[in-house]
Amino acid sequence: MAKRISVIDVDLCVGCQSCMFACNRRFAEAGLARTAIFVQSTGGFEHGFAVKVCRACKEPPCVKVCPTGALMKREGGGVRLDYRKCISCGNCVVGCTIGAIFWDEVLDKPTVCTYCGYCVSYCPYGVIKLEEVEGV
Amino acid sequence: MTEASALSKVLYIDLTNRRYWIKERGDIFKECLGGTGVAIRLLQEECKAGTDPLAPENPIIFCAGYLNGVFPLASKTVAMFKSPLTKNLGESHAGGRCGVAMRMAGLGGIVIRGKSESPVYLVVNEYGVRFKDASALWGMSSSSTVGRIIRERETGAGVRAIMRIGRAGENLVSYAGVITETFRHFGRLGLGAVFGSKKLKAIVISGRGSLILKDARGYRVLYDELYRNFTKTTLMKKYHELGTPMNVIPLNVAKSLPSRNLQRATFEGAEALSGEAMSERFLGRRAACAHCPVSCIHIAALRVPYESEPHFYKTKMISYDYEPIYALGSMLEIRSPEGFLQLMDRVEELGLDAISTGVVLAWATECMERGIVGPEETGGLVLKWGDYRTYIEAAERIAGLKGGFYEALGKGLDYASSMYGGEEFALAFGGNEMPGYHCGLATHLGFLVGARHSHLDNAGYAIDQKLNAEGRKAEPTEIAKMIFEEECWRQVLSSLVVCFFARGVYTPEVVSKCLSVIGINFTPADLKGLGESILRDKYEFKFREGFSFDKLRIPKRVTEIPTPQGPVTEKDLREGIKSFEGLLKGLKSIENR
Numbered sequence: 001m002a003k004r005i006s007v008i009d010v011d012l013c014v015g016c017q018s019c020m021f022a023c024n025r026r027f028a029e030a031g032l033a034r035t036a037i038f039v040q041s042t043g044g045f046e047h048g049f050a051v052k053v054c055r056a057c058k059e060p061p062c063v064k065v066c067p068t069g070a071l072m073k074r075e076g077g078g079v080r081l082d083y084r085k086c087i088s089c090g091n092c093v094v095g096c097t098i099g100a101i102f103w104d105e106v107l108d109k110p111t112v113c114t115y116c117g118y119c120v121s122y123c124p125y126g127v128i129k130l131e132e133v134e135g136v
Numbered sequence: 137m138t139e140a141s142a143l144s145k146v147l148y149i150d151l152t153n154r155r156y157w158i159k160e161r162g163d164i165f166k167e168c169l170g171g172t173g174v175a176i177r178l179l180q181e182e183c184k185a186g187t188d189p190l191a192p193e194n195p196i197i198f199c200a201g202y203l204n205g206v207f208p209l210a211s212k213t214v215a216m217f218k219s220p221l222t223k224n225l226g227e228s229h230a231g232g233r234c235g236v237a238m239r240m241a242g243l244g245g246i247v248i249r250g251k252s253e254s255p256v257y258l259v260v261n262e263y264g265v266r267f268k269d270a271s272a273l274w275g276m277s278s279s280s281t282v283g284r285i286i287r288e289r290e291t292g293a294g295v296r297a298i299m300r301i302g303r304a305g306e307n308l309v310s311y312a313g314v315i316t317e318t319f320r321h322f323g324r325l326g327l328g329a330v331f332g333s334k335k336l337k338a339i340v341i342s343g344r345g346s347l348i349l350k351d352a353r354g355y356r357v358l359y360d361e362l363y364r365n366f367t368k369t370t371l372m373k374k375y376h377e378l379g380t381p382m383n384v385i386p387l388n389v390a391k392s393l394p395s396r397n398l399q400r401a402t403f404e405g406a407e408a409l410s411g412e413a414m415s416e417r418f419l420g421r422r423a424a425c426a427h428c429p430v431s432c433i434h435i436a437a438l439r440v441p442y443e444s445e446p447h448f449y450k451t452k453m454i455s456y457d458y459e460p461i462y463a464l465g466s467m468l469e470i471r472s473p474e475g476f477l478q479l480m481d482r483v484e485e486l487g488l489d490a491i492s493t494g495v496v497l498a499w500a501t502e503c504m505e506r507g508i509v510g511p512e513e514t515g516g517l518v519l520k521w522g523d524y525r526t527y528i529e530a531a532e533r534i535a536g537l538k539g540g541f542y543e544a545l546g547k548g549l550d551y552a553s554s555m556y557g558g559e560e561f562a563l564a565f566g567g568n569e570m571p572g573y574h575c576g577l578a579t580h581l582g583f584l585v586g587a588r589h590s591h592l593d594n595a596g597y598a599i600d601q602k603l604n605a606e607g608r609k610a611e612p613t614e615i616a617k618m619i620f621e622e623e624c625w626r627q628v629l630s631s632l633v634v635c636f637f638a639r640g641v642y643t644p645e646v647v648s649k650c651l652s653v654i655g656i657n658f659t660p661a662d663l664k665g666l667g668e669s670i671l672r673d674k675y676e677f678k679f680r681e682g683f684s685f686d687k688l689r690i691p692k693r694v695t696e697i698p699t700p701q702g703p704v705t706e707k708d709l710r711e712g713i714k715s716f717e718g719l720l721k722g723l724k725s726i727e728n729r
Contacts, residue, residue: 014422014423014424014431014433015423016424016425016426016428016429016430016431017426018208018363018427018429021208021427024346025355025356025359027346028348028352028353028356029137029349030140030205030206030347030349030355031205031206031239031345031347032205032240032343032344032345032346033137033344033345034346038294039294040293040294041293043284044280044283044284044287044318045317045318045319045421045423045433045435046318046319046421046435047453048421105344106137106346122363122429124367124429124431
């Protein structure tokens with residue numbers, strides 16, 4: 001069954017970025033360059049935070065704008081990226097309506113969530129959860 | 137990508153000529169870790185003896201450390217400069233996002249020199265520095281508006297810090313602070329005034345880099361262990377739940393909470409302004425510094441009606457902490473939390489340091505009570521305990537330099553009391569206004585001998601609290617030793633740069649392990665030696681700039697009001713100061729280590 005990272009309640013988010021650092025640690029690196037989940041304030045800390053992460057669309061707009069078929073639909077929702085086919089055009093970043101595809105400046109390739117759920121175990125407040133894509 | 141062990145880049149910014157360059161300074165980072173340790177070295181290099189704190193020659197230095205961006209709660213940045221308040225060592229630590237942003241932009245330090253001809257704000261990221269015109273931002277009444285405008289104009293959302301000053305900084309008020317991420321501060325000692333003197337309105341720093349670890353596997357294991365300690369144990373409970381205001385009730389019960397300019401050590405409004413009550417009635421949101429799951433930032437939502445217009449309200453989001461509740465609540469006998477929050481809000485917008493502002497106003501109120509100053513000096517204002525509306529107006533006048541009395545208040549208590557009298561109840565230590573603890577000898581000795589004259593230098597109050605819990609007292613020499621050891625160790629924490637709230641987790645052994653996975657070798661004993669060296673370096677700077685333990689002024693008031701540890705005497709304080717001085721002078725400097 002296909003899983004995805006769900007944002008359960010964004011108002012619980014304190015902007016600590018633990019999820020972002022966790023995502024980056026998958027590559028055994030400290031920092032933020034390769035994170036596929038992103039937290040930012042919605043106009044200052046006082047207004048709370050937005051969590052940007054791939055929600056595993058059934059009809060992903062990023063796939064539609066990928067000219068080489070590098071981004072492919074994953075069964076059950078969401079996408080997989082074949083780096084070999086990717087020409088670094090950046091269409092997917094623009095094409096993602098919710099801004100959940102990021103750019104790896106070093107590889108010059110997009111960073112897309114792989115739905116592994118590693119970030120979830122570092123969210124101290126249960127903002128995000130790994131769950132089955134609904135209706136599959 | 138860089139190796140996490142390769143922390144070395146110092147960004148030099150020359151505001152006079154609008155130039156910048158990067159220098160490799162791996163030498164000092166390897167030796168002193170970053171943060172305070174590197175900042176004091178850079179300050180020694182940059183700041184000549186006798187520099188006027190408000191002259192272009194006074195540098196502003198920011199430093200991150202090895203642990204920023206690598207381990208949780210390493211979320212702080214150290215700023216160093218010569219203080220316009222004490223005319224001596226200026227050091228200030230802020231949370232928010234600057235430390236991590238600097239590290240993620242590949243920087244270990246930033247040195248700002250010179251003075252811009254016209255108001256400027258800086259944009260710093262991995263691509264370099266941009267000098268942007270800030271003329272339209274200069275003179276704005278609200279520092280948060282400045283933040284909003286820059287937030288909309290610049291990139292880096294989510295991974296940036298936006299440091300800015302308010303009117304108080306522009307007008308060179310000696311204890312003006314620098315606000316970052318709306319709710320965190322480089323407070324105390326007047327960094328805001330140094331910004332103002334350089335016509336520097338704001339700095340945006342952003343970065344999204346990654347760091348490679350020497351022991352990647354060990355890193356993840358250690359990270360998980362620390363993360364568990366921070367989130368699954370009770371170690372961080374107090375910061376996490378009620379935040380620092382959880383101290384209000386215990387300090388009040390222990391008769392250690394100064395009120396009415398320390399005419400008393402209890403506060404009748406303690407219940408209403410307690411962490412519990414503030415949370416129950418006002419807490420609107422919690423927020424965290426970068427890479428910190430604790431989220432100690434508590435933000436009140438205050439709904440305020442417009443008096444001129446029915447059915448019209450505004451809702452202000454105002455962060456509160458223990459120290460501002462003490463200074464702008466208890467010290468001024470403001471028992472109404474709504475009143476406290478409104479004063480707090482204005483102080484933030486003006487960019488004043490909350491502690492200094494509250495303590496200065498408390499002194500001014502007592503002066504009025506005693507007839508030392510009258511409406512003639514105060515420009516018609518009648519300062520009365522609890523009258524927050526008048527205090528808001530007074531804060532406005534301090535920040536705006538409106539009249540000779542307010543100008544004097546804006547130079548700090550040592551100056552104001554030297555002009556108007558009332559020194560015996562002018563609560564400043566080493567030129568810095570008193571923090572919110574009256575717990576005993578260690579508290580006040582800590583304020584006097586701490587390199588920044590701040591409660592965070594050595595947490596003397598915690599020693600008093602510990603002694604109370606053990607039901608004993610200690611001799612001044614023993615207390616001096618405890619203070620000294622704590623202050624030495626804190627130099628290491630502030631070099632990494634980890635939050636002092638995490639000190640229970642970042643023990644010498646743990647810090648040594650953290651550095652080891654990065655690829656830096658320091659044994660716990662090395663770290664201890666380094667802490668001593670850094671403190672020694674800081675004091676060398678202080679001595680060079682005219683600091684003397686003998687010249688420390690002890691405000692008589694602190695000896696008049698008993699503490700839970702009994703009355704504090706001048707004799708014991710002097711003895712403690714002597715002991716501390718002896719310990720300090722017994723240290724070898726870093727070169728001879």
